[in-house]
Amino acid sequence: MSAAPPVFLGSEVVEKHLHRASLLIPSLEAALANFSSGAEGGVVQPMRTVVPVQKYSGFLGVMPAYSAKDDALTTKLVTFYEHKKDSSVPSHQAIVLLFDPRNGSLKAFLMPADSEVLCILGAGVQAYSHYEVFTEQFSFKEVRIWNRTKENAVKFARSVKGPPVQVCSSAQDAVTGADVIITVTMATTPILFGEWIKPGAHINAVGASRPDWRELNDEVMKNSVLYVDSREAALNESGDVILSRAEIFAELGEVVKGTKPALREKTTVFKSLGMAIEDTVAAKFVYDSWSAGN
Ligand SMILES: NC(=O)C1=CN([C@@H]2O[C@H](COP(=O)(O)OP(=O)(O)OC[C@H]3O[C@@H](n4cnc5c(N)ncnc54)[C@H](OP(=O)(O)O)[C@@H]3O)[C@@H](O)[C@H]2O)C=CC1
Numbered sequence: 001m002s003a004a005p006p007v008f009l010g011s012e013v014v015e016k017h018l019h020r021a022s023l024l025i026p027s028l029e030a031a032l033a034n035f036s037s038g039a040e041g042g043v044v045q046p047m048r049t050v051v052p053v054q055k056y057s058g059f060l061g062v063m064p065a066y067s068a069k070d071d072a073l074t075t076k077l078v079t080f081y082e083h084k085k086d087s088s089v090p091s092h093q094a095i096v097l098l099f100d101p102r103n104g105s106l107k108a109f110l111m112p113a114d115s116e117v118l119c120i121l122g123a124g125v126q127a128y129s130h131y132e133v134f135t136e137q138f139s140f141k142e143v144r145i146w147n148r149t150k151e152n153a154v155k156f157a158r159s160v161k162g163p164p165v166q167v168c169s170s171a172q173d174a175v176t177g178a179d180v181i182i183t184v185t186m187a188t189t190p191i192l193f194g195e196w197i198k199p200g201a202h203i204n205a206v207g208a209s210r211p212d213w214r215e216l217n218d219e220v221m222k223n224s225v226l227y228v229d230s231r232e233a234a235l236n237e238s239g240d241v242i243l244s245r246a247e248i249f250a251e252l253g254e255v256v257k258g259t260k261p262a263l264r265e266k267t268t269v270f271k272s273l274g275m276a277i278e279d280t281v282a283a284k285f286v287y288d289s290w291s292a293g294n
């Protein structure tokens with residue numbers, strides 16, 4: 001019997017089936033726990049390969065993963081390029097190939113306690129998705145944003161549907177007194193400094209995905225309890241981790257499994273680099289919903 005031809009699920013279909021990013025939270029929690037469980041977790045995820053395209057200040061990332069428990073096999077191909085102000089091309093472009101793990105046939109392509117003050121540094125694609133999930137999951141009294149280009153922060157504040165967002169003129173103003181700080185920029189040198197941070201704050205550090213890029217300065221890294229998505233990846237790819245020599249306390253999956261604590265009273269950093277297994281469960285979620293005709 002020949003394999004069914006692969007289907008192409010573009011961004012509109014993905015958005016229809018994944019109309020709220022938080023729908024993925026249960027599968028992502030399970031995937032992180034499986035990833036941090038060694039062979040027993042059934043996740044095979046080699047370090048991603050990142051190909052520099054030096055001539056054009058860009059990178060191609062190849063991110064394969066298999067989850068035996070989800071029976072899902074994917075590879076994401078993602079390019080990330082320095083964003084040119086006059087360009088209509090997004091800085092990140094990605095495609096996920098979903099294979100049938102039983103025979104390797106290609107099935108589909110997919111495109112793409114008490115916290116009161118949320119602060120977002122950056123106003124790009126990731127800023128929007130983090131705002132959506134954080135304001136849906138938690139009740140903040142105040143949401144602030146700072147961005148390198150202020151007009152883009154103003155546009156963000158005007159266009160999001162949810163709690164009002166206050167645009168700040170400096171990163172320091174945005175960060176001062178914040179309980180949760182999300183850094184989602186393409187910065188290559190620090191934009192967040194330890195002296196601004198309220199003790200006990202939590203920082204979700206999402207950008208700086210190259211070994212020589214930084215979003216957080218040494219003081220932030222050294223004075224916080226550090227969580228990562230993957231120890232191996234953090235020690236190979238994260239400039240904030242490698243250059244600060246900060247000690248990694250736990251993988252997030254270990255917290256999900258309950259083998260390491262979430263130290264809420266301490267100042268904490270979650271350094272996220274993004275993992276292929278997250279794309280695997282997301283791709284399976286969308287494909288299963290699409291094929292069930294939901
Ligand atoms: N951990 C993970 O799982 C993932 C991480 N990422 C990373 O998250 C970050 C944000 O991605 P995304 O939102 O898609 O990117 P976008 O290109 O959509 O947005 C980039 C943002 O960074 C700002 N920025 C760019 N250069 C600088 C700089 N030198 N200093 C300060 N701010 C700067 C831009 O500001 P301006 O408006 O002025 O241009 C803009 O707000 C990237 O580093 C990306 O690689 C992405 C996907 C997954």
Ligand SMILES: O=C([O-])C1=[NH+]CCC1
Pocket residue numbers: 061078080092209273274275
């Ligand atoms: O997980 C991901 O796709 C990426 N992380 C950093 C750049 C792209």
